Amino acid sequence: MKTPLVAAVFRAPRRPLELEALDLDPPGPGEVAVRMVASGVCHSDLHVVDGEWERLTDLVLGHDGAAVVEELGPNLAERPADAPLDAGGLRVGDLVVLSWIAPCGACRACRRGEAWLCARPIGGDHRVEPPAVRLRRPDGSPIGVYCGIGTFGERQVVAAGAAIPVDPATPPEIAALIGCAVTTGVGAATKTAxxxxxxxxxxxxxxxxxxxxxxxxxxxxxxxxxxxxxxxxxxxxxxxxxxxxxxxxxxxxxxxxxxxxxxxxxxxxxxxxxxxxxxxxxxxxxxxxxxxxxxxxxxxxxxxxxxxxxxxxxxxxxxxxxxxxxxxxxxxxxxxxxxxxxSTYGSAVPALDFPRIARLYLEDRLPLDLLVGERIGLEGIDSALAAMRRGEGLRRVVVY
Ligand SMILES: NC(=O)c1ccc[n+]([C@@H]2O[C@H](COP(=O)([O-])OP(=O)(O)OC[C@H]3O[C@@H](n4cnc5c(N)ncnc54)[C@H](O)[C@@H]3O)[C@@H](O)[C@H]2O)c1
Ligand SMILES: [Zn+2]
Ligand SMILES: [Zn+2]
Known part of the structure; x- marks a missing residue:
């Protein structure tokens, strides 16, 4: 069964993103379907929109996001109800921070424990090769998903390894920013350097x-x-x-x-x-x-x-x-x-660092509220990108 959603699609450099009605396939093996709750607007989206980084077109941008798990792929067992969040596995209803690197677990970097340098991250091709396509236009043509998570869409199917459960008390905006800006910056200071x-x-x-x-x-x-x-x-x-x-x-x-x-x-x-x-x-x-x-x-x-x-x-x-x-x-x-x-992704191992950073915030040890500026809808992304070009304001966050 297909699920309808609206997403902001990058069609060509230096053009506004287009809001489009799209269809999402159910999750395949090793995947989960998620409903987005918030997404930061990061300069790494702006680099693509401005043509400074060459990427595919017909792509849902956004990579700084948090979501709620709606459905597990066919081969995934639910984490037992009484198991702690970090026991591994996901449950429907989990608040998850989405990682723009879903480590493959098998390459040399992953085996060295350096997930942030994974050579073959799952979804790293933006999910446009036929077996990985889950998102389509109504005519059936595939739509790519930035870094395999495309957080400027109301829903997505992502690799289970990209969905990291965090304490459900974490506010959506904060959880979203842990997905990129926070982990990148805090990790650069505390882990890389x-x-x-x-x-x-x-x-x-x-x-x-x-x-x-x-x-x-x-x-x-x-x-x-x-x-x-x-x-x-x-x-x-x-x-x-x-x-x-x-x-x-x-x-x-x-x-x-x-x-x-x-x-x-x-x-x-x-x-x-x-x-x-x-x-x-x-x-x-x-x-x-x-x-x-x-x-x-x-x-x-x-x-x-x-x-x-x-x-x-x-x-x-x-x-x-x-x-x-x-x-x-x-x-x-x-x-x-x-x-x-x-320093890439703050030398983070998402499965360990995302829940830890969320906990530091909840314990008042990281004042992440200071980062959050305007809350916007999907239709506000272009003006958010324009304000970022001018260096104005704090982090704008799409709230779904
Ligand atoms: N290494 C990684 O893993 C990683 C992850 C995420 C983002 N990034 C990159 O980090 C960079 C910053 O991202 P962001 O989202 O914080 O960007 P941003 O646009 O929100 O912030 C840039 C800041 O630089 C300031 N600035 C611009 N020109 C300046 C100048 N000449 N002198 C002093 N200050 C100046 C702006 O006022 C603004 O406050 C981007 O290049 C982004 O692509 C890297
Ligand atoms: Zn790997
Ligand atoms: Zn980013």
């Missing part, structure tokens, strides 16, 4: 991801935590999230993007890259132990390398348009013994 108590941290870019890096650094006991963004509102939120200092950057808007009101205001009284460097040196006694880039601009990637001390670690979280290269002064970099590393 493994920041230690008393280490100094600078975070460049304070969107949903960068603010989560700040929270992760605070959780790890970092001090000072210097937050950098060109939008003053973000600096104020970063202070609430645990940053000890906020520096307003004067960097202009992304090429081709008209400055919004917030951006122009930010340019007044903002610090130049040289002033930021001098201030970070002053505050850290010569350079930060850790710098995180959470925007995805080559200029701020290069800046991050300049902001760490000798032997300091630069962790890149932001992702540029595909094919861009950043430059480092190799002589200085080597002589100064610096470390440069990439």
């Amino acid at each position: 493994a920041v230690r108590p008393g280490e100094s941290v600078v975070v460049i870019g304070l969107g949903g991801v960068g603010l989560s890096v700040v929270m992760g650094a605070a959780l790890a006991g970092a001090d000072p935590i210097i937050a950098v963004d060109r939008v003053p509102e973000k600096l104020a939120v970063a202070r609430l999230a645990g940053a000890t200092h906020g520096l307003q950057a004067g960097g202009g808007p992304r090429p081709g993007v008209r400055a919004g009101r917030g951006v122009r205001a930010a340019a007044e009284g903002a610090l130049s890259p040289e002033e930021i460097r001098a201030t970070v040196r002053d505050l850290t006694g010569g350079g930060a132990d850790h710098a995180f880039e959470a925007i995805g601009l080559t200029a701020t990637v290069e800046q991050a390398v300049e902001l760490v001390r000798l032997g300091g670690t630069v962790t890149l979280v932001g992702m540029t348009p595909q094919g861009q290269r950043a430059g480092i002064d190799v002589y200085d970099f080597v002589e100064q013994g610096k470390v440069l590393r990439g």
Whole structure:
């Protein structure tokens, strides 16, 4: 039996998403049908819409989502009613955070325990190859599902391994953001870079991801935590999230993007890259132990390398348009013994880290409410993406 739903479909770069009525097949073996409850709008959706990352068209975007399990595929046994959430398996009615990597469990990375580097994640082809297609237009033609979860749709069929149960007391918006921004940012600080108590941290870019890096650094006991963004509102939120200092950057808007009101205001009284460097040196006694880039601009990637001390670690979280290269002064970099590393999905093992992060939130140890801005419907995604292009506002979340 087919289930009808509405979803926001990416048809071509630099065009608005289209709301379409689609049909969903029942779950196959190893799959579950879910009803979406919330989805964040992440810059990794915007990169696709803006044509900066080449992806399939006729694709339901969204990858930062939470859902409720409605039906288990034919070969899946329900988790017993009295078993704890982390006993493995799913039950109809579970609140699940959707993972944009459903680890295959068999590749070398999975066998090393590095699920975030899985070479063959289930649904990683966006479910467009015939055996994996579950979503179709009324004429039967297949629709792809971003990262195998396509959270900008009212319902989806996903791999059971992509649906991670969390405490049902977790609010839908928070559960959704754990699916990408929070896990990516908190994990970059606590897992990838493994920041230690008393280490100094600078975070460049304070969107949903960068603010989560700040929270992760605070959780790890970092001090000072210097937050950098060109939008003053973000600096104020970063202070609430645990940053000890906020520096307003004067960097202009992304090429081709008209400055919004917030951006122009930010340019007044903002610090130049040289002033930021001098201030970070002053505050850290010569350079930060850790710098995180959470925007995805080559200029701020290069800046991050300049902001760490000798032997300091630069962790890149932001992702540029595909094919861009950043430059480092190799002589200085080597002589100064610096470390440069990439962080994908916060080095997370979703099945362990999602429920743990939800618990930290419920125990008031991670102030994730600070991330949530406007709640919108599916029809509001295009204006949410436009506001994100301008750097305005906090994380917008689609609430179903
Ligand atoms: N590594 C991963 O696994 C992973 C996961 C999710 C997202 N990402 C990437 O992380 C990046 C950030 O995502 P997001 O959703 O938080 O984005 P976002 O658009 O919400 O936030 C970007 C922030 O950077 C600020 N900014 C922009 N240009 C600036 C400049 N020149 N100087 C200072 N601040 C500037 C903006 O004001 C904004 O606050 C994106 O590139 C996204 O694709 C990576
Ligand atoms: Zn794998
Ligand atoms: Zn994301």
